[in-house]
Amino acid sequence: MSGFPTNHKYIAFETIVIKEVRRFSRIWLQTLVPPAITIGLYFVIFGNLIGRRVGDMGGFQYMDFIVPGLIMMAVIQNSYSNVVSSFFSHKFQRSVEELLVAPVPNYIILSGFVVGGMARGLAVGAIVTLMSLFFTDLHIQNLLLTGSVILLTAMVFSLAGFINALFANSFDDISIIPTFVLTPLIYLGGVFYSAQLLPPFWQGVSALNPIFYMVNTFRYGILGVSDVNTVWAFLILVLFAVALYIGCILLLRRGTGLRS
Amino acid sequence: MTAAISIENLKKTYDNGHEALKGISLEVQPGDFFALLGPNGAGKSTTIGVIATLVKKTSGKVAVFGKDVDTHVFETKLDLGIVPQEVNFSQFERVRDIVMTQAGYYGLSRKLAAERAETYLRKLGLWDKRMMRSRTLSGGMKRRLMIARALVHEPRLLILDEPTAGVDIELRRSMWEFLTEINRAGTTIILTTHYLEEAEHLCRNIAIIDEGEIIENTSMKRLLSQLDSQVFILDLINELFELPNDTPDGVTLHKIDSHCIEVEVSGSRDLGELFSYLGDRGIQVTSMRNKTNRLEQLFLAKLRDE
Known part of the structure; x- marks a missing residue:
């Protein structure tokens, strides 16, 4: 079995990342601006207008409470959609063959696309964070936890987007999961409310939602409050990242959706 | 001498049960200009797909310059340049970026990639179009771009799957000259084409494949001497x-x-x-x-x- 030289792998990885970042930067009106506007409207409507009447949530003003969740929402949606749309587009145009015929190991292909997805998720997250400063003062309680949760979350949803793209055969297939699975999970993941407001049954249902843990751990990093045990939540996040990574590598090795 | 490509009893049955290759064996020597001919659906593109690892073989062995494509992935891919039948680059990228990106996949530094991109885009008459989005190119230009892209890492073996399909005669002849030139410089070339005049003009050896089997494998001269x-x-x-x-x-x-x-x-x-x-x-x-x-x-x- 022959090996791939390290320098070669690094150049291939860098090439994929540059290509991915160039792609979403080139179409910034489609990739960076719309999510910023949507989340900005959430700030204005839910945080500012309705939030004033809601009062406190989890011991904080409603606007302060929802900011971490909205940043997280932006990161999740954009990491996922960047990878799923970019990789499926490569499949659709068959330009993925450029990569498949080249001496690029599977894990480099995966890492390149995942880092590209994370870059967009974090770019939109940064835009949303800057916008939030117009509405609230952001004081981060635990920078390490906040940073690592946001990075892991971006990674998890980039990996998930990659799997979606591998199985997708049409553009419908890349919108089904975001519309019918991801969006409900995000909205029911404690972005806009504390789980303590829910009856015990629905609190139990929320505990099955992985996004609930991500949002709460991130909120803990910023505000210092959470509905869940953050250590467990962090471990669950790591577990998801590892499981999805292994899943992606196995699918790539089998050639699912790529090799006939 | 180690064959540029050696195929042994290669079989491919697709998931739908279609037996595309029924155990073909083939050798192409280094420096050869080799034609792989056959009617539509004969198995030419499947063979190329297996060599390029885009198609998973059912059984058999494929070696490039003596190295198995399954076990020596890095070396064999580095030796191979593939020009597919269908356009398979991003329609939204610029011409130069497509070639530069491919060079990056092959581990070429940015500086070397830029030099090679200029060399091959100039040779194929695309340098003036380097900043254009690829979707705006004509059909002939797209085919030339795929050749430039396949050559950027300077492979020892170039496989072209119908490179001149839909290309006007003037351009086709200039592509023939270019391919002859790189073959003379030492690159082994395998060509599939529907233009038999093209195969006769360019290739020294030939295999004819039909319904997944090689029905003729000889030199062009010997084949043509069979004419009654x-x-x-x-x-x-x-x-x-x-x-x-x-x-x-x-x-x-x-x-x-x-x-x-x-x-x-x-x-x-x-x-x-x-x-x-x-x-x-x-x-x-x-x-x-x-x-x-x-x-x-x-x-x-x-x-x-x-």
């Missing part, structure tokens, strides 16, 4: 009212119209004798052409025999 006869169309200077009835052995004449005849000549006949015979009977020829391409004649005969 050739049919020519002759355009005449003067009007011809009646064909002569004393045609020599091995020659058959048919009148097409008053200024054009068809001549079938057996493989062993001297064409000089034919022209003397026609001249003696006042039949003056202004131009002559093969009725069908010689290779096409043989190709169809081979397929019929199967």
Whole structure:
């Protein structure tokens, strides 16, 4: 079995990342601006207008409470959609063959696309964070936890987007999961409310939602409050990242959706 | 000498049960210009797909310059350049970026990638279009871009799957010159094409594949020598009212119209004798052409025999 030289792998990885970042930067009106506007409207409507009447949530003003969740929402949606749309587009145009015929190991292909997805998720997250400063003062309680949760979350949803793209055969297939699975999970993941407001049954249902843990751990990093045990939540996040990574590598090795 | 490509008993059955390759074996020597011909659906693209690892083989072995494509992934891919039949680059990228990106996949530094991109885009007449989005290129330019992209890492073996399909004749001939030039410089070339004139003009060796099996694998010269006869169309200077009835052995004449005849000549006949015979009977020829391409004649005969 022959090996791939390290320098070669690094150049291939860098090439994929540059290509991915160039792609979403080139179409910034489609990739960076719309999510910023949507989340900005959430700030204005839910945080500012309705939030004033809601009062406190989890011991904080409603606007302060929802900011971490909205940043997280932006990161999740954009990491996922960047990878799923970019990789499926490569499949659709068959330009993925450029990569498949080249001496690029599977894990480099995966890492390149995942880092590209994370870059967009974090770019939109940064835009949303800057916008939030117009509405609230952001004081981060635990920078390490906040940073690592946001990075892991971006990674998890980039990996998930990659799997979606591998199985997708049409553009419908890349919108089904975001519309019918991801969006409900995000909205029911404690972005806009504390789980303590829910009856015990629905609190139990929320505990099955992985996004609930991500949002709460991130909120803990910023505000210092959470509905869940953050250590467990962090471990669950790591577990998801590892499981999805292994899943992606196995699918790539089998050639699912790529090799006939 | 280690073969540039060696295929042993290669079989491919797709998930739908279609048996695309029924155990083909083939060797192409280094430096060769090799034609892989066959009708649509014969298995040419599947063979190339397996070599390029885009298609998973059912069984068999493929080695590139003596190294198995399954176990020596890095080295074999580095030695291979593939020009597919269908356009397979991003339609939204700029021409130069497509070539540069491919160079990056092959581990070339940015500086070297830029140099190579310029070299091959210039050679293929695309340098002026380097900043254009690829979707704005004409069909011929897209094909040339795929060749430039496949050459950027300077592979020892270049496989072209119908590179001149839909390309006008002038461009096709310039592509022939270019391919001949890189073959002379040492690159082994395997070509599939529907233009048999192209294969005859460029290739030294040939394999014909039909229904997943190799039905002929020989040199172009030896294959063409199998022709029993050739049919020519002759355009005449003067009007011809009646064909002569004393045609020599091995020659058959048919009148097409008053200024054009068809001549079938057996493989062993001297064409000089034919022209003397026609001249003696006042039949003056202004131009002559093969009725069908010689290779096409043989190709169809081979397929019929199967």
